[in-house]
Amino acid sequence: MLRKKFLAFSFVLFNLVASACPATSSFVITSDGVIVYPDADYALNTQAVQIQVIADNIIHVTASPDKSQTGFTSLSVIPLSYRPDWKTTSTKEKVTIKTKLLTVEVVLQTGTVSFFDNNGKKILAEKGIGGRRFRPVAFEGQRSWNITQVFETNEADALYGLGQHQDGLFNYNGQQVKLFQNNTEVAIPFLLSNKNYGILWDNYSITTIGDIRPYHQLSSFRLFSKNGDNGWLTATYYKDREGMIPQLTRAETSIDIPYLDDYKHVLPAGFVASKGSVTWEGSIASDFNGLHNIRMTYGGYIKIWIDGKQVLNKWRRSWNPAPAVFGIDMEAGKKYPIRIEWIPEATEVYLTFKWIEPLPITEKNDFAFSSEAGKQLNYYFVHGKDMDEVISGYRTITGKASLVPRWALGFWQSRERYKTQDEVINTVKEFRDRKIPLDNIVLDWNYWKENDWGSQDFDTARFPNPDSMIGILHNKYHTRFMISVWPKIYEGIDVYKQFDAKGWLYKRNIADRMRDWIGEGYTSTFYDAFNEDARNAFWDLIHKKLYVKGVDAWWMDASEPDIHSNVTPEKRKEQMIAPASPYISAEYLNAYPLQNAKGIYEGQRAAEPNKRVFILTRSGYAGSQRYGATIWSGDIGARWDDMKNQIAAGLNFSMSGLPYWSMDIGGFMVEDRYQREQMTEKDQEEWREMLTRWYQFGSFTPVFRAHGQFPYREIWNIAPSDHPAYKSILYYQQLRYRLLPYIYSIAGRTYHHDYTIMRGLPMDFTSDSMVLSIGDQYMFGPSLLISPVYSYQQNSRQLYLPNTNGWYDLYTGKHHTGGQQITAEAPYGKIPVFVKSGSILPFGPDLQYTDEKPADTVTLFVYTGKDASFTLYEDENINNNYEKGICSNIDINWNESAGTLTIGERKGQFKGMREKRIFRPVFISPGKPTGIDQPKPKTKDIRYNGNAVTIKPT
Missing domain, CATH: 2.60.40.1180 (Golgi alpha-mannosidase II)
Known part of the structure; x- marks a missing residue:
């Protein structure tokens, strides 16, 4: 209520000031800054630009295609009351605001904003004429605007954050990032620079960031067939992938199957994708010199060779396609042989191939935000003496990060899925009998009756006494219990009827009769998390059905919202139109996980005010950290390159201002060769080694948890106790618990001092240019340098020791000079971990659970x-x-x-x-x-x- 009053007062004040503005005046001074009314001939559709001083180092910029700037509600930003001292000066060309730490200049003619430090050095600037654009669009019969803001950076800027993405990129300078919530893709609109500034883009629509030029279809290359014909590639379809029996060969100029059912219009009649394969051959050419970026999405196995070199070798289950980005340095006019091999692996398939040419010289230093829909342009500029101070500014705007309960920093065991009450209890018993540390057991989806999703009732045939089960876990085994709760509700059940009667459900998926994958399929939908009454009702439901039984924590799955997987963005927007929603779905769709977590957090805090809320959610948004939310990286694949991609994904997520991140150790989706009850000896040993390396990496992440499909991830199901894999996994689980005084201290620092636990190297070594694009090493807290091993049979790895006073090997104490590349030993049982010279590392006792002693x-x-x-x-x-x-x-x-x-x-x-x-x-x-x-x-x-x-x- 206080926040609503604050926003209403701001709008009234703005309108009063605007109406009092003389027609000849180009700006007015307000109580918290200035409003500039630029020249319409130069500012395109921008009618007003407002600068508000939030803190000495935080500036709020809004721009609008109308002078009133009404109609926008921020969901990420908390009420901001602090108003520092500032002063303003002006000339005929510009108006200037000065705080203790920043100078902000606004060009009166264009409304262009520039930011300087207190020494007059430019930090960042909006691009001039044409850098800000409003294009009118309409959604749900209402006016909205496509909004673009271009900033001028320089080649030395390294740019991070923007949530969690699976393309393996770390430094986003010169790259493109799409913010659209999806399984494994988390949209957080906060950008962090190595030049110690950040931008919070306060918009909730689908947003493109960085190089915002549209990617071209394959057909935009000059194409040549396998035989040299001009204009196409040669596509060969094999009806039997094992025997490589051709079905047909034809000319093709595009590879574009991005969304559900697109394959029906693309693949040739009679081709059965689940049995066949496809090969494209020929050559490509371009009239541009330089780096061409290729962006793909894929399901199944995909391999690509360009100019005789393999540039891609990936796999992903087709029901959850993954992205891939790679670059080709091309010479204008030169033909490059290309070969693409694809094994679709399923009937419903996904594959795209798009590209973009090198940036023109005039746009080399452009970095832009472009949102599909919004009432106004809205961003916060944050500056600091270091990157931690910038993240602190982000949390000043969006809320402090809740401190997780100490048990959440221990080890969690999960699988997809424990099917009975006995499986849950016996799994925990095995941990205790084997003396393997454990703090949390997770019950994944489908603990209800098959046709009762959304009821939040246990299937009593498989879980006859859930209260007793949770009591045994708590009292006998000293283990916490987390349960999976989806926003999903089956049509026709009592909960559906109750929510439907109040207008609290999204109904389009019901109208489309879209069925899920359970049994023969059921029609379902999600509740409207933007509706306060619906949020309260959802909490009341899980409170009465689950929380009172002793549930300790919540697993909020499919919170993108994944109402139906792999639909187009247009379909997602249609699915999220709700009868009683105050918001246009296109303007707010990315904020669903924020509102979903809000309802649970506020509900539990009201029910039990002094118990910490813990939420694990598959998606999040700016502000999620204030709702006790940890975000995990979704249903990733179980391959070596998937493990590697989690390093950069976790780092950029953490550098987006949200400190608690997790991943499925071992990956969620598993190749068929690992899912056989009897693996070949070779495959089994590779599986064991990959799980060993993944556990080693996971023990140095904010939340340490294993999860995935078969094979099961419990340590004894990976390898026997005398195997090196078992021994290593046990060692790192025990090490995690010995490190708890260190880990819990930096968690406390994260709340009290806005610290970040999992830290990209530029956060601590900004002056060392060598670290700016290193996305496969990181600091875990202030002292530990972690270098995961992510290749099969790799017993050493190249790594960089940042330029500081020196580094000590954690296991031997051997000292190494900083500022050098080294080849570190990485035997099967250990990953390289170094301790920064000038560190104090506290160790506690061996523990079986965090509060054992x-x-x-x-x-x-x-x-x-x-x-x-x-x-x-x-x-x-x-x-x-x-x-x-x-x-x-x-x-x-x-x-x-x-x-x-x-x-x-x-x-x-x-x-x-x-x-x-x-x-x-x-x-x-x-x-x-x-x-x-x-x-x-x-x-x-x-x-x-x-x-x-x-x-x-x-």
């Missing part, structure tokens, strides 16, 4: 060579008292020149806090290497009672 003895590994500091954070672990500052912090500092370690006075307290504990320091230096598992040098324990103490190494 307190860390009353904390080993402090002190990596010397530079001053070091770490703050050990603790609180009550599962409640919300941390929001009131009820917690403790112990500052620990190493002074390199003095050679002293100081454990500072404890600040703060909470119920159950350990008043006394032991700290056991271990000092590592280049001359005295020590690994975390090696015998420790003898040191004197520090008996700590909350008072400061300083020691020197003995």
Whole structure:
């Protein structure tokens, strides 16, 4: 209600100021900035540009095709009341706003905005004439606008964030990113630059960012057949992929099967895709010199050779097509032989091939945002002394990131799916019997009766006593229980009737009679999460049916919303038209996961105010972090390249301002060769090695969880206990728990100081240009450099040690100089992990679950060579008292020149806090290497009672 009043007051104030504006005036000063009325001959459709000072380092820019700027409701932005000191000056050409940290200039003639630091250095600028565009469009019989804003960057800018995408890209400079929520693709409209600025684009429609030029069809190349004929490629369709028996050969100029049922209009009559394969052969040419970007979507197996070199080798289950991006450096006029081999693997298939030529010189430094629909252009510019401060600005605008309960940082086990109550309990029992650490067991979909999706009732034939099951998990096995809850409701069940009577359902999927994949298929739809009453009703439903049974956390699946998979964006918009919605679906469709999480978060906080909410959701949006949401990377494939792509996906997601990210360790969808009950020995050993490498990587991500289709991901189902895979997976699960004092401290820092846990290297080494495009290494917190291994039978890997005082091998303590490429050992059981010189790494005891016992003895590994500091954070672990500052912090500092370690006075307290504990320091230096598992040098324990103490190494 407060937020609505704030927005209403802003609109009234704006309208009063606008109506008072004399016709001859080009700008007016308002209570929080200025409004510029540019010259219509130069500003195209822009009638007004408003600059609002939000903070010394945050500026809000809106532009509108009408002077009133009404009709826009922000869902991401929280009420903002802070108004810093600022002043304005003007000339005939421009008006200038100055804060303590920023200078903002607006050209009066065009409304173009530029941002400078307090030394007068330009940070970022909108492009001049033509850089901002409004194009009128209509949706649902209402006026809307296609909105574009072009910014001028430079070649040295590296650009990150924008959510989570599966194309393996890290630095988006010169690339194109599409924001459209989809399974494995998460749209977050926040851009983060290595030049320490960010842009929050406050729009919820389908948005293209970066190089926004449309991609061309294959036919836009000059094409040559296999025999050299001008104008097409030679396509050969094989009716039997095993025997390579040709069915037909024909000329083709496009490969374009992007959405559901498109194959019916493209593939030749009589071709059975689930049995056949296709090959395209010939040559391509272009009249442009330079890098041509190719963008594909694919299902099944796809291999591509260009000029004799393989440039692509991918696989994905056809029901969930994946993207691929790669570049070809082409010489104008030169013919490049091309061969494309495709095994569709299913009847409903997906495959596209599109390309874009090199950018013209005049557009080399352009970086744009272009949204399909909106009432006005709306963005926030954030500047900071470093990237953490920029992300802090993002959270100032959209809300702080909730602190996860401590148990959520332990290990979770999941599969698709546990089918009975006994399977759930017996799985947890096996963990405890084998002494494998575990904190959370997840019950995936279909625990209801087959025809009862959306009822939130357990099928009593398979789950006869869910209350008792959850009680056993809690009380006997000390394990939390998470359950999958979809926004999906089957037609005709009681919940459907209740929601339908109130106008709370999207009805188009019902009208289209679209059936899902269960049994013979059922018609269903989703509830309207934009409707407050519908959100409340959905929470009441899962509260009464599930939460009261003891459910600890929520798995919000298909939250894009995936009402029906692989439909066109146009169809998605049609599906999301609701009877009682106040919003045009085209303007707000990307915000569904935000509103879906909001209902659960606010409902649980109202029902049990002091219990932390935990939501795992398949999609999110700017602001999701304030609703206790962790986002996972969806139904990814189980291949080595899929694992590699998760590194860049997780980094860009984290650099979008949302700190909690996860992935299905082992990948969700699995190739047929791994799904056989009896794998070949070769395939089984590759599967075991891939799962080992994936667990190693996953142990150093914010949320550590395994999930996927058969084969099952429990450690004993991967390999026997004497196998190197089992031993390595167990080692990293145990290591994760020993690191909990470190991990929970940086989680606390994430809430209290807007920190980011999984960190792209540019966040900590911005001045090192070598790191700007490294997307397969990252920092896990302030100290640990993680370099996952993502290739089969790879026993070493090339990696870069950023330019700092040096790095220590975690396992041996060996010291390495920073600023160099090295070949690191990566034996089957270990991935390279290095500790930054000048780090303090706290280790706790071995645990079977996070609250098994307190860390009353904390080993402090002190990596010397530079001053070091770490703050050990603790609180009550599962409640919300941390929001009131009820917690403790112990500052620990190493002074390199003095050679002293100081454990500072404890600040703060909470119920159950350990008043006394032991700290056991271990000092590592280049001359005295020590690994975390090696015998420790003898040191004197520090008996700590909350008072400061300083020691020197003995």
